[in-house]
Structures are given as C-alpha cells and as structure tokens.
Amino acid sequence: MQKLLPYLYIAPAFVVTIVFSFVSMGISLWASFYHYDAFAGAAAFAGLDNYRRALFADDSYFWLSLRNTAFYVAMSVVGVVITALPLALLCQRAERFQALFRTLYFLPSITPGVVLALVFYHLFGVWGQLLDNAWTALPALAILGIWSGAGYNMVIFLAGLTEIPRHFYEAAEIDGANRWQQFRHVTIPLLRNTLVFVSVMTIIGSFQVFTSVYIMTQGGPERSTEVIAYTIFVNAFAIAGQMGYASALAWLLFAVVFVFVFIQMRVFQSRRIYDE
C-alpha cells in the first residue's frame, strides 16, 4: 500500500493532463485520416487526403492563416518588448506612484478577452477604421494584444530590474558610462533571462489568438485576419464533415510549433554556451 501511495497521489493530475494532451492528440491523429463529422462521427477512411488538401489545395487556407498568425506573433513580440521594457524602466523611476501605475497597467490582464474585443471593436472604428481594410486589420489586432499584454510584462520586467544589484550601475557610473551605455551594457545583459521569458510567453500566447478575431473580424477583411486557430475552429465546428480535416490542420500546426520550439531551444542553448 505504501508503495502505491505516490502513484495514487499523482494519478488524478497525471491522468487528466495526459488524457487532454497526448491521448487526445492520438485520437485526433486517427481522426485526421478519416472523413469525420462532429455529429455523425467517422464516415470513411480518407488516407492522406486531409493532409494533402491542407498543404496543397487551392482552397486551403492553412499556409495563409499560418502566415497571418506568424505576422501577428512577430508584431506582438516586438510590440510587447518595446513597450513593456521602457514602461518598466519608467515605472521604476516613478517611485511613490509605482503601485498605482502597476495596478492601472495591469487592468487589461484581468479583463476577459471578450470584453476587450468588444470595446476595441468600436475604438478601432473611432480611431480611423483600422479594421476596415486588409492592411491595417491584423496590426490593429496586434495593437490590442500588445495593449493588453504590456502591463503584465511590465511587472515581470520590473521584477527582473529589481534583481539587478545596484553596484553594477555604480561601477558603470564610475567608469563614466552614460545612461544609454548603462542600459546597453548592464541592464540588457543582466535582463536577458527575463527578456527570453517574456518573448517566449508572448509567442506562445499570441500563437493562440482567437477571441479578438472571432469577435471583431471573423477573419476579414479579405481574409487578412484569418489566423490558424480561427481556421481550425470554422472547419471543425461550423462545416459539416470537416472535423477530420481540422484534425489534420491541428497536427500540421503542432508540427510547425514543434520545429519552432526545437530551433528556439537550440539557439538559446548555443547562445548560453557562447556567453559563458
């Protein structure tokens, strides 16, 4: 009994987590080789048809939505870093009011995404119809992402900044380094871990973008905001018999993410070795 106890302890968390990741991925791998309907279930073996269609067919939007997603992710990461880090530096200097600012900047992180999307749907209209043409719609969605993520990441950067010992700056000052040089040669290197963390979390988070597309643009105009999560959702749940195809899309997405994470890990690992 005593021997079984640890397994009993981990069982619920382990089973739930594994079932709703690997087991479900397994089922959907199976389904991706079938013509599968959300209501009627599997109808017939499809072989590689679903994959072939996703990758090569004229009317497949896998690559398009992947590209849109990639643009969105790139804009979000850059936007979040270049807003959250300066904000953290400023907030650090705001001294007494730091807590107040932290609270205000944090508001979007605790507001449901649906609410933010509803509000920005109109704000983007008032501010020059950003959702109305294909060039600005995706950047507008990214602006919402950056706006709502800036405060959260500011707090993380703040934590990172307070970790940096004061004497590094004092030493730099004695060496005659100006503000920018201090930032460049003390802050940035010592903040590297936080920077990596913020970028990775933002990439993972913005990869999933769905709510704002679903509420504000439904993929339009001219398919410029059709992101991968939206394409998968529409195919799986709104079109008859396409859940197998949507499973294939999910697996292709998984493959892309996997390759991406793999490369990222290699890059960061080699950088670390180089640094030390």
Add this chain to the structure above:
Amino acid sequence: MSSVSKRRGTRWALVAMILGAIVMVYPYAFMIGSSLKTRKEFAEARSSLIPPRYQPAEVLAHLHGEDSARDWPGADWPVYQNYVDAIRYGQVDRYLANSFIYAVLITAAQLFFNVLAAYAFARMHFAGRDLLFTLLLSTMMVPPAVLLVPNFMVVRDLGLVDTLWGILLPGFAGAFGVFLLRQAFLNIPAELEQAARIDGCGSWGILLNVILPLSKPALITLGLFTFMGSWNMFEWPLVVLSNQDYYPLTVGLSFFRAETSSDWPRIFAASVMGAAPLIALFLLAQRYLVGGISLSGMKT
C-alpha cells in the same frame, strides 16, 4: 548623477507613465460611458465619454429651451437602464454566476490535485518518478490551439459534451501547476518534515501542517492564475456547451453581441458587469498577484 537631473528624470518618468495610464484607462472609460448612453446617443456621439444627455452644454441648452440631446427620443431613460435590461433580457447575472462557479470549482480542483501530485514528485521516491515527471512537463509543449479539436473529440467520446464535467474536467489539473508547486515544495527544508515525522505525522499530516503553510505564496499564485484563466476561458466552453443555462460570461457576452446587432449600449452594460468582479478581486488580492507574477517570471 546629480540629484537635480535625477529629480527631473523622475518627473519625466511620471509624465510618461501618466500618459501611458491614460491609454490604459481610456478603453474602460469608453466602455462605461457607452453603457450609460441611449441607442440614439451611441449612434450620434459614439466617441464621447459622457452621454450627451448629461453633458453640461446640453443641459444648459435644454434649460434655455434650445434644441438639445435631452430632447432626443429615449433621453428620459434612467442612467442605469441598460444594466437593468442586460440582466432582464440578457440574463447576464446567470452567466456571471456560472463563470463564478466554474472558476471556483476549477481553482479548487487544480489546487487539490496539483498539490497531491507536486508533493509526490517533490518528496516521495517511487519507480519511474523522473520519467513520469518529464512526461507530465512535456505536455506543456502542446499549445491549446492545437488541442481544441482533439480535446473536443475526447469529451465527445466520453459522452460529456454539453455537461458540466465536459467543461470542467480538462481544467482540473495542469503541468504548469504541478511544476510551480513542486518547485515551492523543494525549497522547504527537509529537516522540518523529519521533525514532523518524529512527532508522529503521516504524509497527510506533513502535507497539511508543514508543506502547505510554508508554500502559501505559490498556492495563492497558482490559485489566482487559475481563477483568472478559468474566468476568461472562451474557446473551450464555446465548443463544448450548447445549453444556454450553462454558459459562462465570456460565451454569453459573445452571443449577446451576435444577437444584439445594434444595441451596443446594452452590450457594454453587460461588459462592464462582466469585467467588474475580477477587477474587484484583483484590487483585493493584488499584493499576491503581482508578487506571483514576479515569481513565475523568475523561474526561468
């Protein structure tokens, strides 16, 4: 650096932060202002933060008997009318109650199951421990966007579509939570545990009397994050639930929008009510939350 230039720097930082704060708060002001407008006011004065019928200029014009927004159709609406209607016709209160229950149940389950697992992984020795832990952690590699359809299929095969279990079960535990708690548990000195054991505590007793009290920050962090996450979840309940009685606030709001194509003031009233509870909770618990974020950021 001279103290004068430092003070000037602080002043500039303050100005910049205040400008930033305005950018952060403006959408909320827009939302609240819009929720107080009549439909006519929203159509005619979309970008004004104060409903025209309460703007001083309009009130004055009205007093002078001139044409003003106080004479528009619907101008006699009470300021809270949209809130009443959002509850009466849109059952926002029910969606709120549902969201609350889901968030509480998921948070409680996450804490309970993750604590058990984290404790076992941190403090117990058993065959395959490291392998199982690695397996558990590797589930974090699969992003939720990929899992939507697969998880739906599992829930469908289990016959849980459109049930409470269907929406709650996948959130009952998570690799991130186990990871976070295990780290916290590992930081607790083993001697304390030994002392408790000598006092006659079993593993339950140790967990309750030693481990949990000493890892409060991690527990609170996980609890708050889980609560926020489940309060905000949208895509999963959107596909799993069909029964309107069970919708959480997010799905209810999105449907409210889909149905009420032109009654935006009412939608915004519903939005305000949807955003308020979590903001209130945040104001109460922000000390822990901000600490918790810093905690999660440092663990890299």
Add this chain to the structure above:
Amino acid sequence: MMRLALSALCLCLLTGVLLRAGLTRALVDDLLTNEQKRPVTLRVWDWWSPSANEEYGQYFAEIERRFEAQNPDVDVVYQIVPFGNYVQKLSTAMVGNAPPDVFQSSVYWAEGFYQRGMLRPLDDLLEQNGHAPPQLQVTEERFLPSAWRHNHGEDGTVFGIPQIIDAQCLIWNLDILQKAAQTDEEIRALFARHPDGRIDYARLRFDAVRNWDHFRRLTQKLTVRDESGQIEQAGFVINAYGGGAGMFSPWLAANGGRYQDAAGTRAHFASPQGVEAMRFMAQLYWEDGVCPPFRRQISDTELFQEGHVASMVAGTWSGKDLMRNTLGWDHFGKTAFPPGPSGLDVQKTMTWGNMLVITERCTNVDAAWRYVQFVCSLEGNLIRSQTLGYNGPRRDFYDTEQWQRAMAERPYLSNVKEICLAGDKLRHTEIIAVNHQANPVIETLLLRFPEIQAGRGPYAGIEEALRVAERNVNGVFDRYNEQVARWQQRRGSN
C-alpha cells in the same frame, strides 16, 4: 464587526450565485414554484433573441402560455442560440446531454441537417394529420407554395413545417422620399395613389423601381453632399464586410441568374448575369457615389434607422424592429428588386420559408408534433403577426381581419405578400463553407474595385474573381456531396 459584515456579504453573494447559476437552476425552480411538475419537457431552440429585442420574449411567452394551456402535460423550455452559431451549437448539442426536441431551422441549413441525419422525417405524422382538430391540421394546400418548397428533400420526404415566409427587399425611407417628391416628378411616381387619385405618401408601389438604371438615377437624386463633398444623405447603402451571398443574390436573381443550381451541386454566380450584378453594386459605390463609406462598425440598418440613407436591402420581416430601435418611427416602405439588364422584365427577389423541425433525438415525438402543429397553425401565425409584426406562410392568414388591420395601421406591410411571392427559392448548400470561400472574394471586389478595374488588383477582373470563388465553392459542394453519399451509405447499411 468588520469581519461579520464581510461574511454576511459573502453569504449574500453566494446565495445569489446559487440562485442564478444554471447548475442549480432546476433545484431553485423546484423550490420556488409549487406548480405541479409537467410530465413532458419539450426543449425548443430558436434564434429570435429576447436579449436583442424584448418583443421576442413576449412572443415566446404568449406561445408558451397558450400551448401549455391546451397541452397540460407539456412544459416548453426555450433556448436561444444566435443565428451565426446555430450550426456549430446544434452539431455539438446533438451529441450532448440536452439536445433540442424542436427548433426553428433556417432554409440555409434545414436540408443539410436532414442529410446529416439530425432531423426526423415528418411524413408519417403528416399522414395521421386527419385525426387532429381542423385548425391544427398541417397540409401542403394550406401553405403558400413559396413557403412549402424548402421543407422537403428531392425524394419528397418532408422534414420541416414552414412557420414564416420571408424575402429580401429594398426598404425606403419615406421621409426622405416624400421630401424629394415635392420637387421631383420621378420620385413622386414611386408612391402609390389613393382611390381618389391623391398621392399616398405612406405607401410605395410594389414595382415602383423599373430597372437598374432607374434605381441608379433615383439613388443619385437622393444623395446629398455637403460643400466638402462628404455624403450627408446617401441614396443606398452597401455592407462590404462579410455580406457575401446574402446581399448579392437578390440582385443576381433580378438579373436572371442564380447563386447555385436547384440541386445544390454547382455554383452559378460567375455567370455573365453574376458579373453584371457585381459590377452594378461596385459601380453604385465607386462611380455613382450613392453610398456612404464602407464602415465595419456601423451596420446599414443603423445608418437607415438614423435617417442617413434613403434605401437599404433587408428582409421583409424587418419593420417592427426598426420601430423599436427608433422608438416608434414607421415611415418606411418596401419594394422588390428591379430587373437587371439581363433579367426578365419582372420584379424579383429571393424568398424563403424558415421552418420548425423535429430532431432525430426527440424523445416525445407526439408532444413535439403538437407543438409544431400549434405554432404553424393560423393561431400561431396571428400571434407572430401580433407580437412581431411578421406575415405568415399560410394562405388563410392573408384573409384575416387582423392582417388587414395590421396593414392599415402599419402601411409598410402593404407590399410584403407580393414581394414574397415574387421571389426565387433561396437555396444554399453548406452556407458557412460557401461563405467562407466566397465572401472574402466579394469583399475584395467591393473594397478594391478601382484597383481591379485599373488592372492593379489581386484579380484581373470581376469575372476572374467570381470564377475563382465559384471554383472553390464547387469544391465545397463536391466534398459535401461525397460526404452525403457516405452518410446515406452508412445509414443504408445499418
């Protein structure tokens, strides 16, 4: 003290949550109502949402009250699902714990749902109809042919009973028209006349607009610009974002074309008629300048309600909702679509008859059928007319005194029946997939017409764009037809 107050507050909140949550709803309802529980619960789905419009709430309350009075064994429970989420919600609800027994189905989906195996064929119920009291009997002859043509498959199997008849129409702001009519003979001629020859400024002639050129001229006359050239009042409004087939197909019909063939296996909108219709719409906006700028956030209905546009495309059902949103304004009128250059010389539109259907998983078919009979009876039609201002799909509805009275009180209803009868059958297979393929193309055509004309756009021309969309829509149809064949095969083998 503080602590006590706090716990009291928490307790209150918790009670409130439990009173309202869906989880505990049944329990609370049992506690609070001491009414005898009815043995049969009938779950009914609709997209007519009281949260959008209180009048729908009144309608359902009235139907429920009268139906439950006549059927003491049945408890009707309504659930509202937004139109745009219907297909998704239904396909998941049908594998879930609480599937609907009866629901209103749009003609967009009904046949698809049937082919997918979600609906119960109604032929046996129709055969036993004779046992029902005459006022509740459902037979084909009691319905307008325009309504009784979407509710059965090619093999004749009936899967739905029409509860409504609708068509696309042009809605005109009669305030604007009446003002313009003071100085313009052509606009004055749009209005109907009283028997004594005076102009009736409350009513438009059904065929007031003769053809597309006429429509263009009218909307140009009704467009007013300020000194800087900004449109103050527009003749017409086009919604460019995601409108797709819905706004395109009535013009196409008026030009003698079709969106897809009758069997639903081929798309036909890249025809010369389709190209003409598309060009006409783009020209109205870009060359004739009669439309306000494309704005995602401001729907055409909102612009119309605010009195900024003289005409828009809407359903014939629309009317009472406009009155609600404008707090009582009802000075508007409806016409059909004028024939295009390639069309026959008649007024046209698209007509549909949304229906009540019974699901395959319905557990009490008898109660469900009684509900369908009641809602689709003359009484049900009259309740809809009373609370929602809708006209009905039944022939006898139009002979009633109540309808005559409604037309006298709200003159905008006067052309509604004629418009509905002038329409082609609206048929769309797999509408969401079709829209997912075609709408972005139509969007591009409307948004970038000048670029495309100049040869700098993403497509060489309208024809090429529509052909691409048509090819992709045909891909949807091919996949869907294969899918249907597989479903049928499997059902056959079971």
